[in-house]
Amino acid sequence: MLQAWVIVLASLAYLGILFAIAWYADRRADTGRSLIANPVVYALSLGVYCTTWTYYGSVGRAAANGIGFLPIYLGPTLLFALAGFILHKMIRVAKANRITSIADFVASRYGKSQLLGGLVTVIAVVGVIPYIALQLKAVSNSFAILTSYPQIIMPATAGAVPILQDSALYVAMILAVFTILFGTRHLDATERHEGMVAAIAVESVVKLIAFLAVGVFVVWGMHDGIGDIFARAAAAPEVARRLATADSPAAYGTWGTLVFLSLFAALLLPRQFQIAVVENVDVSHLRRAVWMFPLYLFLINLFVLPVALAGLLHFPAGTVDADTFVLTLPMAHQHEALALFVYIGGLSAATGMVIVETIALSTMVCNDLVMPLLLRLPMLGLAARADLSGLLLEIRRWAIAIILGLGYLYFRVAGEAYALVSIGLISFAAVAQFAPVVIGGLFWKGGTRDGALAGLAGGFALWTYTLLLPSFAKSGWLPDGFIAHGLFGIELLRPQHLFGLSGLDEITHCLVWSLLVNLGAYIGVSLQRVPNVREARQATLFVGGAEAAASPNWRGSAGVTDLLPLAGRFLGRERAEEAFSRHAQQRGLRSIQELPADARLVSFAETLLAGAIGSASARAMVASVVTEEPLGLDEVMNILDEASQVRAYTRELEQKSLELTRATTDLREANARLRELDRMKDDFISSVTHELRTPLTSIRAFSEMLHEDPRIDLPQRTRFLGIIVSEAVRLSRLINQILDLAKLESGRAEWTVAAVDVGEVIREAVESLTVLFAEKRVALELDVMEQGLTVVADRDRLMQVMVNLLSNALKFVPTDSGRVKVGAGATANEVRVSVTDNGPGIQAEDQEVIFDKFRQGSATTDVLTDKPQGTGLGLPISRQIIEYFNGRLWVESTPGAGARFVFTLPRQAGDNEPVPQGDARLQGAGLGEGAHNKLSRGVA
């Protein structure tokens, strides 16, 4: 009679023994006589790969489809037998860099990126939780079955049992306590747990013996040897069918997928990484493990098929879950002790897995997820806290409890919908996402942080969508519509037939898509840019192997006084001091105080810390106390040696050269502009000189003549002196205007800006010129609006423009018959002034030229006196003035029919005087009706 308390007691006793073994191994390790420094222990501890999934699940799978259970073990066998060099390299790199977990490994490889470490951790936790749930399910089921002995009753479904009566809950709690005891008693720089490894090795032995015992019992106790079982199976067609190997192309595909998947799982599952890489004492142990571990796998699978066949033969179809044959066959034959032993074996398989997995995950959660966040929150003041080792342990304990809690939750939610094997495969597919970044990172220097992030995120997203969410849906926790019809009803988005891919089982389907995206994004994004200095350095360390790792990568220094307290905060003072004095001894120094403040010491401290808090966090912490020295020439050369670096620099140089070319072009253009300006200045000076020489010539000639010939008669003398005076006036006016124009053009002119009534300005200008008009007997007509002509301008300057336009008109109209008309009007926005004459007019081609400097309009007559008088600067100056006030000045003329100069200025904003509609008030019409029309058109 197996009562519940007997089973519970046996379970606790077994766990107690394991704990004692672990405690003893830790003691031995502390005294320097390690129990686990032994290749056999290493190989056995690798047996943690075989969980309850193997222990119970293999038989279940074999009962369903014959040797279909095998690929899960062929993968690791192939890995150890054929790809041992990958493991070898991983171990060497991990040891050289004090890697503490797979997250740490990936983060460290891609430039010690905390973000990447965090992402790996999240994927690992989410991915592995179903796997932990599977262990809980197996233990609680086996417990339930065993308690009903001697009857064989299948346990109720997970969700059906009230939570407090659910044995899985207690299993989870007990395992959490044990894991915390095993894994978080103290912190170690290497994150190695000797006691745990010893216990795991023992567990491997226990579960192997238990399984072999069942096998022997079934084959030779229940039957007459293996031949007998197979013969009976062959006789029962229902059973014989299971003996066929893969019977369809899809089944072969599934085989391939499973081999592939399990190969990665044996390498990348957090617990496998922990045992195979982190807990490895000596790389040489791998040499023994490459054949011992496959042998272990062979032995534990030896009796799977016979047990499965015997179970199928013994129990009527469908009454007993094939996953439980290992336990139920001894029970059916009333072998109490064997049944209990089998149960202990299963417990062993479960506890081994759960302990190692959760310790590995808790390390990752603590080092790569929680600590980086906490250290970043300044309000917690953690960066300044003296002793953080207690906090670290606390975080890990909570992480363990939470992970097991989540495992239990998944078990309650999704556990019943899937067989053991299927749950495990979901986890395998999740960790397979690490393959590109880990293996790529070991052999390809071009991988970058961004590439790794993109690959992992993409692969993880697809895994979630094609595998995890459907598993929830099948358990009824999500509406399952999206499985059948696709997300948003889009057929192409059906999670298990993504983009129409069909004919594959769900695992293969997920793997194809997720790894395709993962690998594509990893390589594609990595190729977007050359690795930066930090990534390139880590790439050298990981791809180049141990030799490269030997060179310290700190350029700065910090003393023992900084580093020892820092290490003490995370490791505890005692352990930190021990480690430092060991380091001092290794360097042939008598005490810690003699340690020089050099890069080697900093590197030592960093690796020491990396063991406790992960490489990315360690780097950040050490960086806070290290003062980096400037790069020496040698180091610069070392860095430059990296091809990628050279490429980066070349690119930079090309960039620079391109910039130089651009600058040269700019300079050349600027130079051309300057030359043009210089030429214009020369022309200007030449013109100015010419204009100045002309009046001077007259002045000098007449002065000399008067001076040399006193006999010149009075009228002649008076006439000559008059010419001298007028030329002198012309000369000074010219000089004034040149200076004026120079000021206007250079922007140095002074303006007195105010509201100005243009009408007033016109009347004033006209008044000042009345005498000149009268002298030439030229009629001057005014048509100026009384109001609404206010503009914002400089009054004197406007006057200058008006006088200039009027003088020009006067100059060109004929004596006696000359007529000049001034008009001024306004539209809503502008004031418009025109000066119209009946002079010779201006040729079309000259109408712009006259606004150039020193370019006077040519007279159309040969009469000597018609030579234009003036400087040729009046119009350019006028235009400058008008344009300064945002107006325009232009001329309209038909040769022979006079000319009209027009300028406009914006009306003052506040000038609200009503402006009559239409152009009736737009005055200043030309002399002829045609000209008038022309003006009207110009305004309309």
Added chain:
Amino acid sequence: MSQRILIVDDEPNIVVSLEYLMKKEGFEIAVATDGESALRLAAEFLPDLVLLDVMMPKKSGFEVCEAIRADPKLGAVKIIMLTAKGRETEFAKGMALGADAYITKPFSTKDLVRQIKSLLA
């Protein structure tokens, strides 16, 4: 018979001064105020010497000089370029086109007269 001088300039006051100066020296004078009339007058008046301004309307002094030199009937005429443009290149251009002298404004009346007399001697 007194020698003939054609004055070509578009500046009225300069023309007045040159006219007075040349008449005083006993020359026979004709005046043109632009390039085209200068050429016409040169053909009609057949001067012994032309006082030629460069910057003029219609035809520049250089063009007039070139045209006179191209006319075989005017083969013996002397040309003095009289200009306010004092740059080296202008001087070289005038001489290259066949001017006998190049005088920049403002000029010394004495020098001008001496130059004319020496050319006509």
